[in-house]
Amino acid sequence: MTQPAPTSPAQSTPTQAAAQGLPRTLTRELPRHEGQTVRLQGFLHARRDLGGVQFLVLRDVSGLAQCVGSGLDLPLAESSVEVEGTVKAHPKAPGGFEVQVTAFRVISAATTAPPVEIPKMDWHVNPETMLDYRVVTVRGLKERAALKVQAELVAAFRDHLNTEGFTEISTPKIVSAGAEGGANLFPIEYFGQQAFLAQSPQLYKQIMVGVFERVFEVAAVYRAEEHATSRHLNEYLSLDVELGFIQDEEDVMALENRLLGAIMVRLRERCAAEFTLLGAQIPDVPAHIPRITLMDARRLVSEKYGHAVGGKDLDPEAERLLSQHYAETEGSDFVFVTKYPRAARPFYTHADHNEDGSLNPDLTRGFDLLFRGIEITSGGQRIHDHAMLMDSITSYKLNPASLEGYTEVFKYGMPPHGGFAIGAERLTAKLLGISNVRYARAFPRDRHRLTP
DSSP states (O other): OOOOOOOOSOTTSOOHHHHTTOOBOOGGGGGGGTTSEEEEEEEEEEEEEETTEEEEEEEETTEEEEEEESSOOOOOTTOEEEEEEEEEEOTTSGGGEEEEEEEEEEEEOOSSOOSSOTTOSSOOSOHHHHHHTHHHHTTSHHHHHHHHHHHHHHHHHHHHHHHTTOEEOOOOSEESSOBTBSTTOEEEEETTEEEEEOSOSHHHHHHHHHHHSEEEEEEEEEOOOOOOSTTOOSEEEEEEEEEESOSSHHHHHHHHHHHHHHHHHHHHHHOHHHHHHTTOOOOOOOSSOOEEEHHHHHHHHHHHHOOOOOSSSOOHHHHHHHHHHHHHHHOOSEEEEEOOBGGGSOTTBOEEEOTTSOEEEEEESEEEEEETTEEEEEEEEEOOOHHHHHHHHHHTTOOGGGGHHHHGGGGSOOOOEEEEEEEHHHHHHHHHTOSSGGGGSSSOBBTTBOOO
16 A cells, blocks of 8 residues: 655644635545545544554545545544545445545544444444433444435335325324324323323324325324333334225225335335345335235134234234245235224224125224234224214214314215325334334434433
C-alpha cells in the first residue's frame, strides 16, 4: 500500500476544498470517483494505528469507507468528522475502495466513549442495556438495517395502495371510546373529561370509506396490554387499509396478497444489502396465498402434530405449527386463517353466510394472516347495515351511546366494505429474523419502558 503524505497541520479548520464548495460524496458513490478528490462527512465508526499509518472507517447513511492517513488527531469513536482525499481502489477496503486522506477535521467531537462497540456486529451485552442506550446503539449497522427495511416496507405499502386508487387519511389518536370495546385502552385526562389513546383507526377508516371508498393510514396505535413477550409492543406502527364495494372478505385478502407481493419486490430492489447483512431471506409471495378455516386449522395441528389448541383462536405454538405445515407442503411462508367465530372477532365483523344464503350467527368473515409462524394481520369484512350493526353492539354488551359518532354514518348508505391492519414492527422482525419485536422499532414502548 502506498502511504499518503502527512496530513496538513491545519486539520481543525474547514478544508480548502470544502470552502471552495467541493460537494459531499456518499461512501456508496466512491467507485465512480476513483482517482478523484472527494469530501466525505459522517461518523468515526472505527480507528486503528499501524506503524505511523492511521486507518479510520467513516460511516454515513449509505455505508462505510476506509480512510488512510498519518498525523491525524483522531477524536473518540462516533464523533462527526469530515475527510477529504483521493479515492483509490483497494480490495480489502469496504466496497473495494479507500480514501487517502489529505485533509481531516472534526465537526463535532464525542465527549464520551459509546457504551457498546458500535463496529461489532454482535454485542454480548444485556438486551435491556441495548435499549437503555438506544440513542447510540441504534447506530449499529444491524440496528439501522432493520429500520431501513421498515422504512422501505412502509414506502412500498403507500406506493402500491396509491396505484390501486387508495387515499391516505389521518385519524384522531385521542378518542372517547375504543374501536374494540373498553379493554386495552390507555386513559388520559382531556380538559376535565376522560379520553383514551386510540387502539386502532378502525372506526374512522370505515367512516372514510363513505368519502373516498378506498383509504389507508400509517400511524401509531396504542394497546394497554400487560404482555411482556417478544411479539408485543404497547405502541406500534399500524398499516391500516379499508376498501368499499367489495363482494366479501376474499376481495380484501386478494388485495393484501397483491400488496405483499409489491412490498417484497421493492425490498429486493432496495434492501438486498440489509438482508444480506442480517442473514435473512426475502420471501416469495404466492399468487394465491393458501387459506384454511380456523376450525380446520385447529384440527390439522391437533391431528398432525398432536398439539391441542385451547381458547377461541390459535395459540402461538399452533400458529407456528400451521405455518410449518404450509411451508413444507406448499412452499408458502404465508397462510390465511379464515372464518373466525363471532366470539373471537370485534363487534363490527360481518357474519358469515350459510350455503342457503342465510346468516350464520356463529361464524364471521374475519381472517388472520400468518407469516413464518406468527400473525401479522387481522382483517375481514365489516358490517355495513345499520340495524345489523346496532344488534351486534347490543349482543357484545357495549354502550350504543358511546359509539353514536361511529354508528350514525351507517344510516346514510354505507357500501359493503372490509380491510385489514399490518403491524409494521412485527412484519419487519419476522422478515429479518429478529427474535424480539422491540428491536424492530427505533424507540420501543412496552409495559416497562418509557425511555429513551
